[in-house]
Amino acid sequence: MRHDALVSRETKKDDTIVDIKGIKVGGNNIVIIAGPCAIEDKEQYLETAVTLKRLGAHMLRGGAFKPRTSPYTFQGLAEEGLKIIAEAKELTEMPVVTEVLDTRDVELIARYCDVIQVGSRNMQNFVLLKEVGRSSLPVLLKRGLSATIEEWLMAAEYIMAEGNHNVILCERGIRTFETYTRNTLDISAIPAVKHLSHLPVIVDPSHAAGRWGMVGPLSRSAVAAGADGLLIEVHPEPELALCDGGQSLTPENFAKLMKEVRAVAAAVDRTCDKEEKVSCQNKINMVR
Amino acid sequence: MRHDALVSRETKKDDTIVDIKGIKVGGNNIVIIAGPCAIEDKEQYLETAVTLKRLGAHMLRGGAFKPRTSPYTFQGLAEEGLKIIAEAKELTEMPVVTEVLDTRDVELIARYCDVIQVGSRNMQNFVLLKEVGRSSLPVLLKRGLSATIEEWLMAAEYIMAEGNHNVILCERGIRTFETYTRNTLDISAIPAVKHLSHLPVIVDPSHAAGRWGMVGPLSRSAVAAGADGLLIEVHPEPELALCDGGQSLTPENFAKLMKEVRAVAAAVDRTCDKEEKVSCQNKINMVR
């Protein structure tokens, strides 16, 4: 990596903190982004959103455009889905993140959402990286399935080189020979990124594991390793989910996870405060 | 894989032959596509094109839009490059193939080129797959760095599902632990694809090896394993190339390669005839 890369710790010594309407990713507080893989149904999504807020999530996730291996599986509700996620945002006052697949959708998504996600399959879709680099929205950049840490940072560099410095990296498992898990969570990537770059890094244990029973242990390990946040799939009825049900937590299990994550956060001198407190502080911030 | 997938051998028993202005990919003749990684300079490119035709290549390759790991390396000449490749096409009467990175460039490329390439990094850029699926141009679909054979075929399915059935698959090495080569050429993918699908499959030994000295052995092995063609990087002065010089053959080495490939093709009851002969036969075909 070039020493003068924008992404490099050598270029900027202090940790970058991405501020999403008051939710600070990269600071002392561990940020929890939760929600179903795909937005399937308005009522269900809104209900889940309210539950997640109550249980301590800070941000909402939900896919409106879904990248699927087969063209014949559910591809998402598109703008219809964006409207639902925007409604959930209104209702809960939580910022929302959704994935972009098409350069031509960046503006549309910016109208409804607060963070734009570039998924694993598009990590080296350089045209898309440049396009979100010209957006004013913070970008959640997932690591590609077989991307080295350096390639991942260079993908972030594409975004930053266009002027958008609000990049959040997200480790979500890499492809290896092991098939027991869907992918292999590369926990070492957390300290590696922290060493090489100033950007915040979060972890998606749901996609890495592909098994809901592992989301708890992997979330705890991510926080212990220094992750700045977690991206967790939660679905009220995982067995009925149109997408990735097997790796989704029920709200009950999510509540248990939050408790565990807070304990580990405290052990590494960090917090994972409830949304209420953060909101409070936001109001204070807004008053200043 | 669904038994009724368009890509499946069960759906269509006979081999698909993609006809590119008379050059038939998937038939008995092994098709050689050659050229430099990137179009850098008009005179140099035209000269190389003429040399390649003389040495027996059937089609020309050349990148105008280059996907590069770092945003600070040469990104290609864009439309300027397309104009040069089109001029080479005029001059040599060889069809030309170039890579598309942006959905918004599909029409532009179609104006200048005969085959549109979707590169490894975009193999699961489903929006781009759908866009080229709506194009009338044949598509050269490279396998993703860590894509399974099934995911690769499903990527082809995205293109075919939009109505474009002229898809040529291209194996170009997968990412493994071995670092001696740039990637690991998955030679087994050739018989696997031939078994599972009716689509033609070619091999890019240059990107797989990352070392020009291996291009010969890998090309011979690809033809022996049943590949329908080869995609070979050739540069008049590899040591001065702006991109991938280390894996480029000189014209002299390309001439040697052609001889070797023809011998192996004959051993597996196929041909790798000179462009002249093919043209001849094309004219005959056109008369019929």
Place this chain on the structure above:
Amino acid sequence: MRHDALVSRETKKDDTIVDIKGIKVGGNNIVIIAGPCAIEDKEQYLETAVTLKRLGAHMLRGGAFKPRTSPYTFQGLAEEGLKIIAEAKELTEMPVVTEVLDTRDVELIARYCDVIQVGSRNMQNFVLLKEVGRSSLPVLLKRGLSATIEEWLMAAEYIMAEGNHNVILCERGIRTFETYTRNTLDISAIPAVKHLSHLPVIVDPSHAAGRWGMVGPLSRSAVAAGADGLLIEVHPEPELALCDGGQSLTPENFAKLMKEVRAVAAAVDRTCDKEEKVSCQNKINMVR
């Protein structure tokens, strides 16, 4: 995996606790095994051993027979090394673990040591597995570089099938495409093994990372994910080590690590008590 395998959680519901002279691996206390990669010098090793005991390690590690990629690098002190490790054991009253490479050395090692280690390269050396299976010593079985979790458990089965049920599994990183770290620590293997088997599982972050700066974060993440212990390389002068210096902690950094590990252990309702306490409790246990 066969449901009736000895290694299977279905065969034995309760966690196996391997008792090594009072040190219990697989119980509530996280067990720390520390020491240099290879035994190089008697005085240095004894001094390091005393330091490690003072800093809270429970067991000592040290290689007398070293598996090295090249036949021309330091291969260990052999029996000379075993004598030194036995002396350290006398001095510190800590149990010791060392690696076996040769079936013909099992008895020799049993004379000096308390736990016998089968290394990654020998995980499917079935003859060696059977031999240690006939030993009365507990076995530390490292996961092979490219072994699936199932193959690893089946290797343990080879040991257990010979009658030795005191097997401790050790995750130490798998081989992937990523080269920033020496190997990729498969943190998911911890919950996977806990789910599939009743055997205790520990983690070797030193060999996984290959970089001492990552040993802390990886150790914390291992404990958070549910590991029963850690295997840590410590060397008084890492830069002078004959083997694996780059991944060795100094005693100062080991002291820091112990503090961090205790905090995370507490967060997951476990302990990582100092050796003194454990010894104390052992004496009490022995009195009962």
Place this chain on the structure above:
Amino acid sequence: MRHDALVSRETKKDDTIVDIKGIKVGGNNIVIIAGPCAIEDKEQYLETAVTLKRLGAHMLRGGAFKPRTSPYTFQGLAEEGLKIIAEAKELTEMPVVTEVLDTRDVELIARYCDVIQVGSRNMQNFVLLKEVGRSSLPVLLKRGLSATIEEWLMAAEYIMAEGNHNVILCERGIRTFETYTRNTLDISAIPAVKHLSHLPVIVDPSHAAGRWGMVGPLSRSAVAAGADGLLIEVHPEPELALCDGGQSLTPENFAKLMKEVRAVAAAVDRTCDKEEKVSCQNKINMVR
């Protein structure tokens, strides 16, 4: 790799030819080693051996000690199997190769066989490498499942450093993310080994593919890439084989393979002569 390594092409420029009772591995003739994975039954093995000789194989393979993932599957007939393979050798006058698992069996195997095989799982069993290095028998050294080319060559160095320079390398597929094949045949390893070392290198397409239908294409590609020989599993009734039936050719398919291999060998200016001719020449050699 050290420039002065015994294995290095820099140390010895000319190709090493390993002479096994007149069968020369590493010369111009492609050597075919064939037989069932495991020796199961005397009559069946002898009959298969005679068939293989008739069909043009040069050497026989057969396992008496089988390394199996589970301790509960067929482990081979041990010395009983060695006696059968020795009888086949008498009957057919073909040299025989078998795998060693235990240092203590090297002498036993030497009494019955002509080449001793070190399998993938033992490629870094350095004690075994040293032991076969002290044997007078040629060694067939398979590449480890996740061994780099350099580690593989260093394993050969262990054998050579003990005085045994008759080492034949065998590529048999590496472990990658792709699961369609049992392993991924690293065809690039052939030219890589030829470049780095003077040792002969053969290919085992049967274990690489794990599917008999791919053995033909992979064998052809191996010969085209420069391999000095092939190790092919053949079983009279693959569906009844106790081990690896799915990847075994019937004698009929083996006959077809031989024809294909000879054609490709000729295309790369090599031969794959029938055993009879070679025997003839051997007799002539013996007269000199």
